[in-house]
Amino acid sequence: MTEPQFKTWQSIQDEVLRRIHAREWPPGADIPNEADLAREFGCARATVNRALRALAESGLIERRRKAGTRVALHPVSRATVDIPVIRQEVVALGKTYDYRRLSHAQAMPPTHVAQRLCPAAPSTALHVTALHLASGAPFVFEDRWINLDTAPAAGTQDFLATNANEWLLAHVPYTHGEIRLSAEAASENEARILLTDPGAPLFVMERLTWDHARPVTLARLCYAPGHRIVTQLGTAP
Amino acid sequence: MTEPQFKTWQSIQDEVLRRIHAREWPPGADIPNEADLAREFGCARATVNRALRALAESGLIERRRKAGTRVALHPVSRATVDIPVIRQEVVALGKTYDYRRLSHAQAMPPTHVAQRLCPAAPSTALHVTALHLASGAPFVFEDRWINLDTAPAAGTQDFLATNANEWLLAHVPYTHGEIRLSAEAASENEARILLTDPGAPLFVMERLTWDHARPVTLARLCYAPGHRIVTQLGTAP
DNA sequence: ATGCTCAATATGTCTATACATAATAATCCT
DNA sequence: AGGATTATTATGTATAGACATATTGAGCAT
Structure with missing residues (x-):
């Protein structure tokens, strides 16, 4: 009973x-x-x-x-994706991390960037491109715009030694953000940097982060061919 | 005070x-x-x-x-991705959903599938390919293997009218799963089905689901070019 | 020193109770 | 009937107290 x-x-x-x-x-x-x-x-x-x-x-x-x-009538599967700092991602693969800044300039962002990074009043922003390497091989090509109204301190950095990702995390934390994942063909420039062929399928992650109501940075990360993201569904086995 | x-x-x-x-x-x-x-x-x-x-x-x-x-020393960003049923995904885009089964056969899976779908004892499985359409245009090409030891009832289905995704959700629920996201070049076959060119960058989602300790199904979903996934970081604004 | 035992400690969880809040159902007043 | 008001209801959250559990670290024994 x-x-x-x-x-x-x-x-x-x-x-x-x-x-x-x-x-x-x-x-x-x-x-x-x-x-x-x-x-x-x-x-x-x-x-x-x-x-x-x-x-x-x-x-x-x-x-x-x-x-x-x-x-739920239409049970959406909710997957949680852990997105580590790129350095950790490389280290977790058992490879050595290296970083190379490619360019650094203050400029007017192109419209598709400006729309999302400074929707209120168009203004110049900091543009940084860099390459992250895993054991010497290109791993991620980063093309980043930083809103200097939100993060003025970033204007004093040249991002030669420390990468923008880690510097921002340490100095301009965000409250929330948006991530877009897509597959795109490598441009001439991207192919040259990632040592692959133009048109090669690249896994692209675009991250836009905000500090409360103000956009902080828009980063476009192009992963070298072969990269994939793994995530778990449901609770523990 | x-x-x-x-x-x-x-x-x-x-x-x-x-x-x-x-x-x-x-x-x-x-x-x-x-x-x-x-x-x-x-x-x-x-x-x-x-x-x-x-x-x-x-x-x-x-x-x-x-x-x-x-x-946390290395603050990983944890993003939650909602993965709806494809029908809902299409409807949410304001398009009409359509489904077309392409093939259906019981066969020995290739080794890379067998390794994950029936790691213990290699056996035949159900192989179904299908095309999901959004307002008449190819949306997702689905290549799915179903473990018939775990889901014997699937053997009686031809999946002509109802797609395997929804049928399985309704009849063989899973306890957990794994999702892999990657970017791959379209094969000849995939390009023909998705009405694009061979080599085009495709967003690929591989889902392997389990019912407790037993694999249920391995689905490879190739999205038509241009597809992207959007997800939120952090808590509400 | 090395390994074992045991106490101290911070989080993890459960209970019973109370009140808050949102959304629906019922009611009242034109 | 229709629209505004009130009552009802299920979830959301807070509280104080208690016990559970994992982990660390100290002390003891080998």
Whole structure:
């Protein structure tokens, strides 16, 4: 008669997952409210809340006040991607990191950059290009614009020794940002720098970071051919 | 004299973020323990715990029992990527979704597939290729292998009307998975199907999903040129 | 010194209770 | 009927107290 008791929020999460997978609670269905579940599982409501909140963060269920909790109709897979500093990325591959600044100038950004980096009042910005190397081989070509209104201190740096990525992280932290991933053909210039052929497929990551309401920097990172990003889906095995 | 009181876990998170950004707590530094912070902020320890746990999940701080909490030395940016079902992805673009199955056969997978899909005992698997269209234009070319030991029910499906992605989600849910993102040159076959040129840079997403310890399916999704993924960094603005 | 045991400590979690908040349902007033 | 107001309800969050658990470090034994 002893109902299996669920004591930890993990075990409750597992049981809820089981019921969803077993179609006891099919996609789109409402699931019982926290108070009822707590009674059924023989635990406090806060424990149920913890379990359901974690599931909501993973995108499997949707919760709204008063409306209750339901299994997501279109279960989006939510993957978390860890994006380390490039130096760490290289070191993690067991290679030695090296950095070479290519150019450094203050200039008016092209429109597609200006739109995103200084949408309010167009002004000059700092343009830095650099190459990150892994054991001597080109790894990432970086083309970066820095908003000097937001980060005036960057104007005093030449970024010859320390790369802009790490300097900015240490001196102009951001509050949030946006990342765009795409595949693009290498331009003549990119191909020359990355020692590959024009037209080669490059993995491109564009990062725009903000400090509260003000754009900080827009970086376009072109990875050398063969690069890939690996990420995990769902919870731990 | 009234110390500013921090009542909500959000406000505590903001204050901790402020101190980190202001270098009061520089990278690598230990931050006070929960009990002390709770006393300082005039709130319960559980509230501090909630705030710090959220920051730890975002990768900005690291926490270990007994050792305490410290600001991450190499702050990895943790981005969450929402990966919807392809139909939803197309609909969200304001286009009409269409699906066309291209091939369907039971066969021995090539070694690089077998290694990941049936690492224990090599056996035949279900091979399905299909094209997803957005308003009539090729959107994604899908090349999928399904492990029939894990999902025997898939053997009875021809996947002519319903695509494998949605059928599997509805009938063989997964517990976790792995996603690989890369840029690759279009092969002759891929180019023909996606109506582009061989060698064109394609955004490729490989998904391997598992049901507990058993691999379910390995899908290789080649997006038509121009596709990109957008994701957010950090918390809400 | 080296290895083991045990106590100290910071985070992890659970409980019970209370109040806050958002969103819906019901009701009342034209 | 229609629109504004109020009540209800489920989630969201805060609190104090308690115990669990991992980890470190000190002290002891070999």
